[in-house]
Amino acid sequence: NAGVTQTPKFQVLKTGQSMTLQCAQDMNHEYMSWYRQDPGMGLRLIHYSVGAGITDQGEVPNGYNVSRSTTEDFPLRLLSAAPSQTSVYFCASSYAFGSTDTQYFGPGTRLTVL
Amino acid sequence: GENVEQHPSTLSVQEGDSAVIKCTYSDSASNYFPWYKQELGKRPQLIIDIRSNVGEKKDQRIAVTLNKTAKHFSLHITETQPEDSAVYFCAASITGTYKYIFGTGTRLKVLA
Numbered sequence: 001n002a003g004v005t006q007t008p009k010f011q012v013l014k015t016g017q018s019m020t021l022q023c024a025q026d027m028n029h030e031y032m033s034w035y036r037q038d039p040g041m042g043l044r045l046i047h048y049s050v051g052a053g054i055t056d057q058g059e060v061p062n063g064y065n066v067s068r069s070t071t072e073d074f075p076l077r078l079l080s081a082a083p084s085q086t087s088v089y090f091c092a093s094s095y096a097f098g099s100t101d102t103q104y105f106g107p108g109t110r111l112t113v114l
Numbered sequence: 115g116e117n118v119e120q121h122p123s124t125l126s127v128q129e130g131d132s133a134v135i136k137c138t139y140s141d142s143a144s145n146y147f148p149w150y151k152q153e154l155g156k157r158p159q160l161i162i163d164i165r166s167n168v169g170e171k172k173d174q175r176i177a178v179t180l181n182k183t184a185k186h187f188s189l190h191i192t193e194t195q196p197e198d199s200a201v202y203f204c205a206a207s208i209t210g211t212y213k214y215i216f217g218t219g220t221r222l223k224v225l226a
Contacts, residue, residue: 042120042203042218043158044216045215048212048213050212097207097212098146098207103214105157105158105159107156107157
């Protein structure tokens with residue numbers, strides 16, 4: 001199993017550009033989520049999904065969209081990039097929520113918005 | 115909104131000593147509390163977790179204790195080693211949602 005994969009690893013955008021961060025898992029996990037990690041602020045939940053076709057907002061959803069058309073993929077779209085979105089983005093997945101099943105994180109995408 | 119407070123933000127210990135990191139949560143009905151270790155430049159990885167019906171859980175040198183009355187839980191690392199140096203995050207599930215709230219992290223340095 002590849003586990004949770006994310007692409008790209010690094011990205012530089014200009015203010016106002018849009019892009020999609022890719023996330024995929026091959027463990028047949030129902031629960032997937034996106035976090036951003038900023039210095040001194042821990043991990044903050046952006047959006048999550050409990051299965052194909054079902055998504056919802058986390059703590060910091062503004063400026064981001066998600067969709068979940070398949071169990072495997074959960075892309076994160078930045079609609080119009082802003083410098084405040086400079087961060088490290090992690091995708092995570094687990095078989096279920098709130099259980100003792102491990103939540104696995106992807107390797108992260110480091111995004112810089114100029 | 116719900117939150118998780120984590121202390122201390124940095125912790126330095128001598129190799130072989132114990133380290134304790136504490137988290138306090140606000141949602142009294144939270145029922146799942148994982149701990150993650152993140153090495154520099156790497157992804158967070160689960161190291162131990164506990165459910166609300168258990169007061170303590172141990173895995174070799176790592177243990178987690180939960181006090182539901184006081185709404186806090188702690189990570190205990192005994193006989194620390196240099197490879198324990200990392201940032202540790204606590205988290206709590208939010209009742210009635212599919213969300214986790216994370217603490218702000220503790221940078222642990224184990225001095226050889």
